[in-house]
């Protein structure tokens with residue numbers, strides 16, 4: 001996806017503050033953080049949203065989720081707590097159509113969310 005913002009970050013065409021990378025997953029700090037830790041964990045392979053997932057994506061979704069938890073633990077938030085969110089389409093506030101898991105931690109997070 002040549003016009004996808006997160007694909008451009010993955011290809012290093014746009015800079016980002018990268019916190020983790022492997023062959024399948026990239027994690028970087030959100031440019032507009034909503035908590036002391038606010039990272040985005042993304043599959044390197046472009047997927048528009050959760051609505052586009054197929055059974056072949058089960059492994060990468062698992063990797064993304066487990067990586068978010070590992071980053072939270074590494075940064076000391078495993079016991080305190082952290083929130084993980086996938087926004088899908090307009091009413092949920094999705095603005096970038098490349099699947100990304102928000103990882104938020106470091107402050108009290110209210111429920112229900114706004």
Ligand code: AMP
Pocket residue numbers: 005014016028029030031032033040086087093094095096097
């Ligand atoms: P969503 O609204 O769920 O689609 O989340 C998109 C997120 O991407 C927002 O939290 C933005 O702040 C974040 N974002 C947009 N552009 C960048 C960028 N260049 N680098 C890092 N995060 C970004």
Ligand code: ZN
Pocket residue numbers: 001004005006007008045046047097098
């Ligand atoms: Zn993309």
